[in-house]
Amino acid sequence: MINPRSILCMTLLIPLAISQQIYDIWATTWDRSQLFTYTNLAPDPISFVSPSTAGQADIAVNDGAVFQDMVGFGAALSTHMQQLVRLRSDDVDMSALSRLLRAHSQQPQGKLPTPPRAGTHVTDTDARSYGQNQNSATYWSILNTLFDPTDGANAAGLSYLRVPLGASDFSASVYSFDDVAGDTAFNQFNINRAPSYLFSVLRDIQSVNPYLRVNLVPWSPPAWMKDGGSMNGGSLQMQYTGIYANYLLKCLQGFENHGISAYAISIQNEPENSNPTYPTCAMSAGQEAQIGTALRSLMDANGFSGVRIIGYEHNWDDAGGYPVQLMQDAPNAFSGVAFHCYEGTYTQQSAFHNAFPNKEIYFTECSGVYGSDWWQDIKWYMSNLFIGSVSYGSMSGLMWNVALDGQGNPKLPGTDSCSPNCRPVVTISSDGSYTFNQEFYSMAQASKAILPRDVNGPWGQRIGVSVGGGLAADLKVTAFVTGRSNPSDWRRYSLVVLNWADTQNGAWSPTPIKATIDFRGMQATYTFPVGVTTLWCPRDELPEHFVQPSTEMMSTVVASASERSERVAESSITFYAARFLVCANAPKLHGCFLHLYVTTRILNPDDLYRLSD
Numbered sequence: 001m002i003n004p005r006s007i008l009c010m011t012l013l014i015p016l017a018i019s020q021q022i023y024d025i026w027a028t029t030w031d032r033s034q035l036f037t038y039t040n041l042a043p044d045p046i047s048f049v050s051p052s053t054a055g056q057a058d059i060a061v062n063d064g065a066v067f068q069d070m071v072g073f074g075a076a077l078s079t080h081m082q083q084l085v086r087l088r089s090d091d092v093d094m095s096a097l098s099r100l101l102r103a104h105s106q107q108p109q110g111k112l113p114t115p116p117r118a119g120t121h122v123t124d125t126d127a128r129s130y131g132q133n134q135n136s137a138t139y140w141s142i143l144n145t146l147f148d149p150t151d152g153a154n155a156a157g158l159s160y161l162r163v164p165l166g167a168s169d170f171s172a173s174v175y176s177f178d179d180v181a182g183d184t185a186f187n188q189f190n191i192n193r194a195p196s197y198l199f200s201v202l203r204d205i206q207s208v209n210p211y212l213r214v215n216l217v218p219w220s221p222p223a224w225m226k227d228g229g230s231m232n233g234g235s236l237q238m239q240y241t242g243i244y245a246n247y248l249l250k251c252l253q254g255f256e257n258h259g260i261s262a263y264a265i266s267i268q269n270e271p272e273n274s275n276p277t278y279p280t281c282a283m284s285a286g287q288e289a290q291i292g293t294a295l296r297s298l299m300d301a302n303g304f305s306g307v308r309i310i311g312y313e314h315n316w317d318d319a320g321g322y323p324v325q326l327m328q329d330a331p332n333a334f335s336g337v338a339f340h341c342y343e344g345t346y347t348q349q350s351a352f353h354n355a356f357p358n359k360e361i362y363f364t365e366c367s368g369v370y371g372s373d374w375w376q377d378i379k380w381y382m383s384n385l386f387i388g389s390v391s392y393g394s395m396s397g398l399m400w401n402v403a404l405d406g407q408g409n410p411k412l413p414g415t416d417s418c419s420p421n422c423r424p425v426v427t428i429s430s431d432g433s434y435t436f437n438q439e440f441y442s443m444a445q446a447s448k449a450i451l452p453r454d455v456n457g458p459w460g461q462r463i464g465v466s467v468g469g470g471l472a473a474d475l476k477v478t479a480f481v482t483g484r485s486n487p488s489d490w491r492r493y494s495l496v497v498l499n500w501a502d503t504q505n506g507a508w509s510p511t512p513i514k515a516t517i518d519f520r521g522m523q524a525t526y527t528f529p530v531g532v533t534t535l536w537c538p539r540d541e542l543p544e545h546f547v548q549p550s551t552e553m554m555s556t557v558v559a560s561a562s563e564r565s566e567r568v569a570e571s572s573i574t575f576y577a578a579r580f581l582v583c584a585n586a587p588k589l590h591g592c593f594l595h596l597y598v599t600t601r602i603l604n605p606d607d608l609y610r611l612s613d
Helices: 005-010 094-106 124-132 134-147 199-208 238-257 285-301 322-329 348-355 372-389 438-447 551-563 565-570 604-613
Strands: 022-027 037-040 057-069 072-078 162-165 213-218 264-266 308-315 334-338 362-367 397-400 426-428 434-436 460-468 475-484 490-498 514-517 522-528 532-537 574-580 593-599
Touching: 022 438, 057 475, 057 490, 072 213, 072 438, 134 199, 134 426, 162 199, 162 238, 162 397, 162 434, 213 238, 213 362, 238 460, 285 308, 285 322, 285 372, 308 362, 322 348, 322 532, 334 348, 348 362, 348 372, 362 372, 372 397, 372 438, 372 475, 372 532, 397 438, 397 514, 438 532, 460 490, 490 514, 514 574, 522 532
Parallel strands: 057 514, 072 162, 072 397, 162 213, 213 264, 264 308, 308 334, 334 362, 362 397
Antiparallel strands: 022 037, 022 532, 057 460, 426 434, 460 475, 475 490, 490 532, 514 522, 574 593
């Protein structure tokens, strides 16, 4: 006979039939008929049922294989952000306007919400500012669409930003935070040499996305520490190794004083690059290891023990060389390494991972260029970065610039970097109009799969997935599980699927793929259009057929299940609990939900007895 406790035990089994339904779909298609378009399938979700014949493409999800925690997708916020910053008006109460324009994430792209009405927590001054500062409204619309992590919002929820420490190839001029030669005590160090708007913009983004992770990255040490006396090209003189570590600590402290707490700091951007036309610095793995070791001690002693140090920050092609040596030389200083896309392939990340499987891997830079094909770029980004690199252990996926104009400006005068012109995540024209580029749509599809389900809740973790069948080569897939703050709540499972079947026999022929999805012994079927599709399973809301039983009803249900246990055991039918919400007054079962279902194959009857033992 079934012990009544088994009814409660079964509620611990998360992927039950009601949770094994797909309600939420985000899609970007090759022909742009859908651009990060959301579809809610309620009241007719895609259900997982007893498996039958596998499709020509069969996606098998294995949540028993759990890999890296994800930390976010994003881009770099260069210190010369004229295209974005000129939209910002500092005479507006930005926090209030942020709340007002958060509604933009629920509006069609490019349309602004209506001005505030009575009853909103926005002052009359804010309302006047709204009408008088359309540029500011555009600025906040862009920020909300890029960064708002609200569950279900029409926004990408980008959550990881690289910020250059000093000048880069996208700065107005060459500068560091201490350009006074020989100032080894850093008496002239001044974090406010950064453009005044840098910290304001970062705080604005934080107000939209409180999960924002900031990775500080120098393109070069101060010129006086280098052998050529210039931030452009050259290398760091060995006698300044410890002093440079102190400089980086001062940078961390400077950002902290402006309200920007770093998630991570890197030692040097692209240390195998010494281009003389913009800030760069050649740095050996041994020298970077020494700086990292010194910086780790300084950070631990000055309140930054929780901030990561990320090494390498360069291309895939040397993944088995420089970063491996770096970890060998300074294993306790670095949390991991970061890769860029400009040489090599994402599969080379395995050379590092195999050598140091417990070290973190980040992907932090790639850039498209103006004039390339939109759909070919989407395919490349998904295949190589947001599915490919992630499938080989990367915890992040970042592009280069957040915002530029249509010619890839503003850029450091005289640099030969980014030729042809680099394309940003969002292009902002001189008239204030803006366009989200293929970089945005690619990252948005991936980002939706990993964002926390709860405020301050867990992020997505990559889980096992494989594709079989005759059309397996037409799909590339990653899968994620997102936990919950309350372990009794349903976890979210997400798939990010690229269908790149756009040619047949050499001729252009975009072909949707009807695929089966196998998960925990059950199967669903979905036809993937040519493009990128993100699926969510399950929803958090209770279906309409759920009831809120009284205590008496609960007692009746438990007694009924107990009385019918022999009949259940003798048949192929299995009872299982689909949902049980534990409430503060759970002993009386008031306000809690329990619904029993009958199905043909979810849990073997023997498991009921095992759970009740």
